[in-house]
Amino acid sequence: MSRANSIQKVKNETFDVCIIGGGITGAGIATAAVQQGYKTVLIDKNDFASGTSSRSSKMIHGGLRYLKMLQFGLVREALLEREHLLKKYPALVKPLPFIMPSYKSKIELAIVSFVIRFYGKLAGKSSLPKSKKLSSDEVTQHLPGFNKNNLKGGVLYWDGWTNDAMLTIQAIKDAKQNGAVTLNYCEAKKFMVEGETVKSLTCSDKISSEELSISAKVFINASGVWTDDVLNKATGETHKVMKPSKGVHVVVSNKKIASGYVAIIESGTTDKRYLYSFPWEHNLTVLGNTDTEYNGSADKLETTEADVKYILNAFNKSFPNANLSKRDIVSVYAGLRPMLDDESNKGTYSRSREYRIWWSKKNLLNIAGGKLTSFLSMGERCMQAAKEQLLTPENANKTFVQTQTAVTVNDILKEDNSLQRKLFDGLNVTAADIVWHTRHLFAEKVEDVLTRRTAVTYALKNFNEAAVRETASIMAKELKKDEPWINAQLQDYFEHWKEYHPEFLNS
Ligand SMILES: Cc1cc2nc3c(=O)[nH]c(=O)nc-3n(C[C@H](O)[C@H](O)[C@H](O)COP(=O)(O)OP(=O)(O)OC[C@H]3O[C@@H](n4cnc5c(N)ncnc54)[C@H](O)[C@@H]3O)c2cc1C
Numbered sequence: 477m478s479r480a481n482s483i484q485k486v487k488n489e490t491f492d493v494c495i496i497g498g499g500i501t502g503a504g505i506a507t508a509a510v511q512q513g514y515k516t517v518l519i520d521k522n523d524f525a526s527g528t529s530s531r532s533s534k535m536i537h538g539g540l541r542y543l544k545m546l547q548f549g550l551v552r553e554a555l556l557e558r559e560h561l562l563k564k565y566p567a568l569v570k571p572l573p574f575i576m577p578s579y580k581s582k583i584e585l586a587i588v589s590f591v592i593r594f595y596g597k598l599a600g601k602s603s604l605p606k607s608k609k610l611s612s613d614e615v616t617q618h619l620p621g622f623n624k625n626n627l628k629g630g631v632l633y634w635d636g637w638t639n640d641a642m643l644t645i646q647a648i649k650d651a652k653q654n655g656a657v658t659l660n661y662c663e664a665k666k667f668m669v670e671g672e673t674v675k676s677l678t679c680s681d682k683i684s685s686e687e688l689s690i691s692a693k694v695f696i697n698a699s700g701v702w703t704d705d706v707l708n709k710a711t712g713e714t715h716k717v718m719k720p721s722k723g724v725h726v727v728v729s730n731k732k733i734a735s736g737y738v739a740i741i742e743s744g745t746t747d748k749r750y751l752y753s754f755p756w757e758h759n760l761t762v763l764g765n766t767d768t769e770y771n772g773s774a775d776k777l778e779t780t781e782a783d784v785k786y787i788l789n790a791f792n793k794s795f796p797n798a799n800l801s802k803r804d805i806v807s808v809y810a811g812l813r814p815m816l817d818d819e820s821n822k823g824t825y826s827r828s829r830e831y832r833i834w835w836s837k838k839n840l841l842n843i844a845g846g847k848l849t850s851f852l853s854m855g856e857r858c859m860q861a862a863k864e865q866l867l868t869p870e871n872a873n874k875t876f877v878q879t880q881t882a883v884t885v886n887d888i889l890k891e892d893n894s895l896q897r898k899l900f901d902g903l904n905v906t907a908a909d910i911v912w913h914t915r916h917l918f919a920e921k922v923e924d925v926l927t928r929r930t931a932v933t934y935a936l937k938n939f940n941e942a943a944v945r946e947t948a949s950i951m952a953k954e955l956k957k958d959e960p961w962i963n964a965q966l967q968d969y970f971e972h973w974k975e976y977h978p979e980f981l982n983s
Contacts, residue, residue, distance in 0.1 A: 477652065479920075483681065485657045486688050491517045493862065494677060494692035496664045496706055497699035499529035500644045500848050504855025505696055506651035506658070512859060516656040517690060518648065519679060521663035523924045525644035527700050527774075529848065530928050531811025533725070533752060533764055536561050536569050536636030536849045540576075540595055541750060542829065548598070550830055554849040555599035558636045561852070562603060565638070568646060571604050572637035572754070574738040577615050577622070577630040585609065585629050592633045607633035618737045621797045632737075637754065640848055641928035645917055647851070660918050662688065667695070667710040672838040674710060683920055694862045697842040700814040701774045710840050718844060719817035720774065724783040725764030727756060727807045727934050732798050733791065735761040741794040743786070751790050758903055758935035760806060763791050770812055779808045781980045802983075807934045807976045816845045833861050841865070885912045899943045905930045907950050914954040922948050922969040933976050944969055 477485075493509045495502045498520030509516040520526070538555035539547075561569040576592065578585040592607045610618070612627040652658045661682040668676045668689075677690045699706045701720045707713055733739075735755035743749040749767060756762045766783050788800045798804075816832055831846030831854055843858045888908045889896055895908035913919040913929040925947060927933040948965040952958070 477657070479659070479683070482657045482659050483684075483686070483688065486517060486659065486690055489515070489657075489691075491515045491657075491690065491692040493517070493694050493696060493859075494690050495519070495696045495698055496677075497527075497697070497702070498524035498644070498648060498658070498660060499527045499698070499700050500525070500640070500647070500851040501529075501700065501843060501846065501854060502696075502698040503529075503644045503647035503651065504851035504853075505698055505843070505858045506656050506855070507647055507852060508855040508859040509862075510651050510654040510656050512863075514859075516651065517692065518651065518656055518658045519662040519664065519690070520660045521682070522661065523921070523928060524648050524658075524660050524918060525641040525928050526924075527702070528811045528814055529644045529700075530641035531723070531725075531809050532640045532848050533723075533754065533762070534638050534640045534756075534848075535572075535752075535754070536638050538595060538598065538635070538849075539829070539847070540592065543591060543595060547830065550847075550850075551595070552598050553853055554847060555595075555602075557850050557853055559599065559602055561638070561849070562636055564852075565643060565646065568643050569636050569638045571634050572738060573618075573736075574633050574635055574740060574752075575610065575615060575618055575630050576633070576740045577619075578628045579626050580628065582628055585631070589631045592631050596633065604634035604636075607631055619739050620734055621795045622739060623794050623796055635738075636849075637738075638848075639757070639931075643848075645928065649917060658918070660924075661920055664699075664706060664709065667840070669710065669837065674837050674840050693839060694865075695840045696858060696862065697836075697840065698844075698858075700844070701812040703814070703842060703844045705774075707836060707842065711836055713836075717816055717842075719815055720770050720812040721815060722768050722770040722777070722783075722810055722812055723765040724779050724787065724808060724810045725762050726784055726787045726805055727760050727762050727809070728800065728804050729806060730755070730759045730761045732800060732804050733761045733763070733795055739794065741790060743790045744793045745786070745790075751787065753791065756934065757931040760935060763787050767813075774812055777810045777812065777975070779810045779975075779978055783810070784808060784981075802981050805981050806937050808978065808981070809934070809976055814844055814846075833858055835861075835865065839865070883912075883916055885909060888912050888915070899946055900932055900936065900940060903930075903932060903935055905932055907946075910947055910950045911954060914951050919951065920955070922951065922965045923972040925951065926969065927972070927976070933973060937977075939970065939973055939977075941966070 492514040493516045495505050495518040506518045536558050538551040542551050589609050610630045615630040616622050663680045666678040667674050679688045697706045704716045738754045753763050833843045846854050885908050888911050913925045919925045948962040
């Protein structure tokens with residue numbers, strides 16, 4: 477179904493479910509809704525996964541540290557989901573070994589090992605290998621350059637790892653193949669409300685500048701850190717339910733810090749937080765992250781020099797030979813954790829990562845909080861709530877049909893073999909990849925392809941104007957756009973690029 481067809485459907489049909497927000501939470505709800513046969517539309521005001529869902533630590537995990545906060549329910553749910561995701565998305569969710577080192581004493585090492593074994597038990601039947609204790613020599617064999625001073629040993633255990641943006645986009649693509657109408661760059665602007673019922677939602681299609689009206693039986697607000705903003709449009713309420721925190725990551729070459737194993741390190745500051753180094757596309761290692769209160773606009777996030785210093789200082793203590801400086805940074809990224817305000821006055825690091833589902837109008841359901849890892853169960857619970865309130869089972873057409881078959885990059889190469897040329901020096905990204913993402917994975921702008929679908933933005937230290945222009949030209953051909961569009965894309969992408977390559981890195 478083309479974008480034009482999707483827009484036609486939005487205009488002509490009444491949906492069972494309209495999901496506002498195409499991050500991982502919206503993707504999970506769409507997955508559950510179409511599986512149960514509900515007529516579903518999902519919209520996002522920007523690209524799918526352009527919010528928090530492309531800016532995480534990309535771990536599919538129960539969250540060892542939440543055990544310390546006694547959040548057993550959250551950890552258990554996420555561990556069950558980890559196993560589910562490893563099986564459902566084997567190309568996107570993979571096992572990854574973690575090493576938790578111990579510096580204090582052999583007793584502390586024994587306690588850490590016990591807690592990690594308990595974490596393994598909470599997971600129930602798991603396909604991942606069991607945890608094991610490591611000597612200090614074994615820790616440094618796995619983590620070359622790791623600080624060995626006073627190291628008592630460590631524990632090796634397994635969790636999952638993913639490409640967060642692509643997992644979101646793939647889940648939305650699957651929902652589309654199963655009948656959902658999906659539109660990125662379609663912003664929820666105004667709810668038409670009669671009494672306690674939302675009758676329709678007026679949206680703006682940012683690609684055509686057209687106004688659209690969506691009719692649905694249930695509207696679901698899955699807009700992450702924008703939850704208050706969307707709620708305000710529906711109810712006029714200004715009371716805030718969200719209290720986000722900012723998390724920054726720094727990306728370096730894996731020649732600086734190797735990333736076959738995730739190193740868990742301590743911040744070495746009074747906040748006593750854990751940080752991680754983990755693998756990313758294009759032989760990169762990601763170091764992260766920060767966790768600071770955030771009161772600014774969710775639409776304009778910045779990484780500060782202080783954020784970067786905090787991360788580099790922590791890793792320079794744990795990997796002294798790496799001698800990391802700003803010059804080693806290939807890119808940075810910042811995201812906002814969609815945390816609910818639990819009115820506890822706890823610091824951001826200790827605040828709950830639980831999610832909440834609640835009604836604010838008769839047919840406006842909200843879901844916020846949670847984690848990437850739990851997106852499928854969050855989606856199911858959300859649909860459970862939607863059904864209990866509004867949708868009778870007879871409403872649902874239980875037979876859902878796979879409407880399209882998967883097309884691969886190889887099929888595109890069969891059309892035109894010249895598309896196998898690589899566009900960016902040293903990166904395995906071809907012209908065919910750009911065509912494929914534009915034709916089949918919803919890319920509408922250059923940043924959609926270069927940031928969320930191919931991770932080129934993270935991997936280049938310097939802006940490569942010629943290759944970006946070529947990317948825009950390839951997309952223009954697919955999207956039937958003209959030369960001014962190509963020039964505008966170059967400008968837009970350069971603005972976007974600056975967020976990932978702030979100027980202070982060059983000073
Ligand atoms: C630094 C950091 C590290 C993390 N690490 C992990 C981890 O390792 N593992 C893990 O499980 N979780 C992790 N998380 C948490 C996880 O990333 C989030 O819980 C999850 O991505 C939130 O997804 P979401 O769909 O709720 O929000 P988002 O991804 O932000 O999606 C909301 C969407 O709503 C859209 N929207 C907003 N307003 C409108 C509107 N008016 N109309 C239409 N659309 C609208 C936005 O454009 C956005 O795309 C991390 C989070 C952060 C910040």
